[in-house]
Amino acid sequence: MSQPNTQSITSVGIDIGTTTTQLIISRLTIENTASGTSVPRMEITGKEVIHRSEIYFTPLLDHQLVNSVAVADLVKKEYAAAGLTAGEIDTGAVIITGETAKKENAKAILDALAGLAGDFVVATAGPNLESIYAGKGSGAAAYSAQRHKTIANVDVGGGTSNYAVFAEGRAIATACLNVGGHLIEFEPRGDRITYLAEPARKVLKACGFNWQVGDRVSLSELRTVVDVMAACVVEILKQGELSPLTRELLMTAPLNCGPALTKIMISGGVADYVYQAYKPQTMADVTMYGDYGPLLGLALREKAEAAGYILESPLETVRATVIGTGTQSVNLSGSTIHVREDTLPLRNVVVLSPFTEMPDSPGGIAQAIRREILRFEADDTGAYLALSLKGPRTMAFADIEVLAEGILEGMREYLGGGRPLILIIEDDCGKVLGQCLEAKARNSLEVLCIDQIAVGECDYIDIGKPLMGGRVVPVVLKTLVFNNALG
Amino acid sequence: MTAAANEQLEKLIVQNVLEELAKKGLLNTQNKDHVMSAVAMHMAKEPAKDDGFVTLPPADEVLVASPANLEAIKAMKKTTPARIGIGRAGARPKTISWLRLLADHAVAQDAVFVDVSAEFIQRMNLLPVQSAAASKDEFLTRPDLGRRLSVEAVKTIEEKCIKNPQVQILVVDGLSSSAIEASVPDLLPALLQGLTSAGIKVGTPIFIKHGRVWAQDHVAQIVNAEVVISLIGERPGLGTAESLSAYMIYRPNEKTVEADRTVVSNIHKGGIPPAEAGAHLVDILKQILKAKASGVKLAQQA
Numbered sequence: 001m002s003q004p005n006t007q008s009i010t011s012v013g014i015d016i017g018t019t020t021t022q023l024i025i026s027r028l029t030i031e032n033t034a035s036g037t038s039v040p041r042m043e044i045t046g047k048e049v050i051h052r053s054e055i056y057f058t059p060l061l062d063h064q065l066v067n068s069v070a071v072a073d074l075v076k077k078e079y080a081a082a083g084l085t086a087g088e089i090d091t092g093a094v095i096i097t098g099e100t101a102k103k104e105n106a107k108a109i110l111d112a113l114a115g116l117a118g119d120f121v122v123a124t125a126g127p128n129l130e131s132i133y134a135g136k137g138s139g140a141a142a143y144s145a146q147r148h149k150t151i152a153n154v155d156v157g158g159g160t161s162n163y164a165v166f167a168e169g170r171a172i173a174t175a176c177l178n179v180g181g182h183l184i185e186f187e188p189r190g191d192r193i194t195y196l197a198e199p200a201r202k203v204l205k206a207c208g209f210n211w212q213v214g215d216r217v218s219l220s221e222l223r224t225v226v227d228v229m230a231a232c233v234v235e236i237l238k239q240g241e242l243s244p245l246t247r248e249l250l251m252t253a254p255l256n257c258g259p260a261l262t263k264i265m266i267s268g269g270v271a272d273y274v275y276q277a278y279k280p281q282t283m284a285d286v287t288m289y290g291d292y293g294p295l296l297g298l299a300l301r302e303k304a305e306a307a308g309y310i311l312e313s314p315l316e317t318v319r320a321t322v323i324g325t326g327t328q329s330v331n332l333s334g335s336t337i338h339v340r341e342d343t344l345p346l347r348n349v350v351v352l353s354p355f356t357e358m359p360d361s362p363g364g365i366a367q368a369i370r371r372e373i374l375r376f377e378a379d380d381t382g383a384y385l386a387l388s389l390k391g392p393r394t395m396a397f398a399d400i401e402v403l404a405e406g407i408l409e410g411m412r413e414y415l416g417g418g419r420p421l422i423l424i425i426e427d428d429c430g431k432v433l434g435q436c437l438e439a440k441a442r443n444s445l446e447v448l449c450i451d452q453i454a455v456g457e458c459d460y461i462d463i464g465k466p467l468m469g470g471r472v473v474p475v476v477l478k479t480l481v482f483n484n485a486l487g
Numbered sequence: 488m489t490a491a492a493n494e495q496l497e498k499l500i501v502q503n504v505l506e507e508l509a510k511k512g513l514l515n516t517q518n519k520d521h522v523m524s525a526v527a528m529h530m531a532k533e534p535a536k537d538d539g540f541v542t543l544p545p546a547d548e549v550l551v552a553s554p555a556n557l558e559a560i561k562a563m564k565k566t567t568p569a570r571i572g573i574g575r576a577g578a579r580p581k582t583i584s585w586l587r588l589l590a591d592h593a594v595a596q597d598a599v600f601v602d603v604s605a606e607f608i609q610r611m612n613l614l615p616v617q618s619a620a621a622s623k624d625e626f627l628t629r630p631d632l633g634r635r636l637s638v639e640a641v642k643t644i645e646e647k648c649i650k651n652p653q654v655q656i657l658v659v660d661g662l663s664s665s666a667i668e669a670s671v672p673d674l675l676p677a678l679l680q681g682l683t684s685a686g687i688k689v690g691t692p693i694f695i696k697h698g699r700v701w702a703q704d705h706v707a708q709i710v711n712a713e714v715v716i717s718l719i720g721e722r723p724g725l726g727t728a729e730s731l732s733a734y735m736i737y738r739p740n741e742k743t744v745e746a747d748r749t750v751v752s753n754i755h756k757g758g759i760p761p762a763e764a765g766a767h768l769v770d771i772l773k774q775i776l777k778a779k780a781s782g783v784k785l786a787q788q789a
Contacts, residue, residue, distance in 0.1 A: 037752045038752075039764075148556055148559030148562050395760045397676045429760060430763075431763055435681050435769065439683075
């Protein structure tokens with residue numbers, strides 16, 4: 001009956017972005033934070049970053065292909081620098097962000113890293129999740145909780161600007177705009193264009209410029225273009241009518257967080273130039289990294305201040321996303337964990353949300369589940385499924401029993417295949433629902449009830465091996481790289 | 488006294504005071520008439536009503552007049568049922584806060600003084616017995632009597648209860664009958680289902696009127712139970728009157744002390760939901776049976 005009250009795990013976060021690739025390794029402390037007279041509650045209580053990698057330029061074979069072998073080499077090098085082996089990494093996440101997430105070969109990166117980065121490192125991507133990680137890494141989430149003030153974090157990277165609005169530590173709205181500091185490439189410290197990304201062409205068209213690769217541009221012309229980009233970034237924050245260009249560059253739904261924002265925080269590589277009093281005088285000043293990032297930083301500060309926003313300083317700038325990914329992507333959960341030793345870890349569990357309103361009979365519940373399984377054609381693929389739901393109709397035991405019966409009936413075919421029943425529940429009823437399911441199942445049943453996790457928009461989860469004497473499992477939320485309409 | 492009679496009396500008092508003041512030259516006639524007409528108007532505007540129920544506004548309302556950070560107060564109020572963010576009227580609480588305090592106090596008193604209904608005990612299929620305290624007053628003034636069973640109770644239990652169970656369940660009114668009626672209907676079936684599924688031999692569930700925690704020691708000896716679990720109404724506070732605790736003890740004897748009991752408290756809809764608590768208690772009872780110990784002894788083995 002050994003029940004340890006603390007445990008620490010080593011987590012890695014890898015952020016492969018349009019411009020840079022970074023890695024952090026952190027040590028997470030898990031503790032039972034509930035008092036002895038309550039139901040145990042496992043939480044991550046400590047997050048210590050034990051290794052920060054150098055900031056590498058993302059190795060690319062060309063503008064469309066990431067060099068996955070080079071990425072893997074880079075990860076190996078950083079493990080060695082941290083004095084760790086892949087086997088010592090318990091959990092973590094790779095996040096492929098910005099322009100890179102669009103590129104066809106993202107899967108190759110994931111494959112190259114999957115074996116390398118420990119037993120439970122997985123790919124996470126999607127602009128909304130990326131926005132949230134950046135805002136957690138920058139300190140915006142903590143700021144909103146400590147000061148009780150709503151704040152928007154804008155992570156401006158090479159290819160995208162990721163918005164996340166936080167209130168009381170929780171993300172309440174996200175958005176992603178295809179504007180960053182690396183959409184036009186120049187000869188370093190020069191003025192000749194070496195590459196134009198598609199979104200940059202859209203901006204140039206709106207400005208009336210017809211720049212081509214090989215052209216030389218002046219600082220004042222570039223300033224005009226960058227000002228338009230900065231204006232687009234700020235326009236999103238205003239939550240009003242969007243200009244045609246901004247609408248074209250928007251990769252998600254517009255930002256919608258209710259009342260007008262007053263405070264913003266900017267993170268990402270460009271942020272260093274938002275908060276510094278650096279004013280580039282020549283094209284050579286601007287293009288020291290082969291792009292226009294410093295100029296975009298300056299323009300963003302001016303546009304944001306002109307619009308009346310109060311700029312709060314982030315704790316992290318260029319590393320915000322990787323810090324957020326490494327320290328925030330792992331959730332802990334579990335109230336009923338009755339699975340065989342070798343069932344976990346499970347990867348790419350498809351999350352289904354069958355209920356808009358909870359039916360009041362087992363038949364109605366079963367029907368809603370079957371309809372959802374059919375809609376996703378999820379059962380044909382042999383994939384693992386998780387049902388996400390708020391909870392029973394009421395917290396009465398009778399309603400919990402009805403829910404258990406409905407789930408067993410709706411999932412009968414799926415469970416017949418010997419797969420475990422995975423439930424993600426918002427309400428505090430994971431133990432009793434698990435108990436009801438086991439009591440009502442005709443055959444022995446593997447049950448995993450996960451609570452206290454908001455899956456929100458996520459499509460997939462990964463579930464790791466149990467921790468803390470089998471009382472909790474690590475859960476990583478994911479969205480698919482490829483299924484978003486990201487061009 | 489009716490509301491109308493009250494107002495009539497109030498008017499009379501005001502009139503007498505004003506006339507007295509006018510007599511002493513402390514109030515001129517004009518002012519006196521002004522005040523009296525105000526009193527009359529007040530009465531006309533608010534005709535006497537029958538005593539009815541008063542609905543208080545929701546407790547999550549922030550009553551601070553002009554808060555510097557309303558969001559902060561709301562966030563803090565969410566973390567506690569305590570009366571914060573209620574503003575003030577001078578040095579005193581606002582009328583509405585004071586009324587709420589009185590109302591919550593009344594709910595707490597009712598929870599102590601009202602009995603668990605016979606219909607409820609029957610519906611829950613509990614065997615009703617009584618402690619050695621003959622009345623509510625005796626129960627409240629003589630804690631020692633609530634800790635043991637009446638002579639009839641001992642006889643009833645000896646005759647009707649399953650002997651040598653692994654787990655004996657007791658429902659005890661304690662200091663809140665409201666907690667019993669609010670939480671037991673969802674907790675008890677969850678608890679019984681879990682114990683049955685685990686193949687644990689459960690005794691006849693008993694209800695003890697006017698009982699305290701220690702009554703479980705007495706029952707354990709009569710039925711020879713391995714573990715006794717008492718679901719008992721907690722002393723009501725001003726936050727909730729529906730909070731239930733579960734006290735568990737492994738083979739109590741004359742040397743048993745408070746530290747030998749394992750407790751799970753704060754079981755109510757705003758704390759640990761009763762049905763979830765039932766499943767959690769099953770886990771703890773399994774641990775106690777396995778460790779053959781409860782309380783601090785159990786925690787030390789863990």
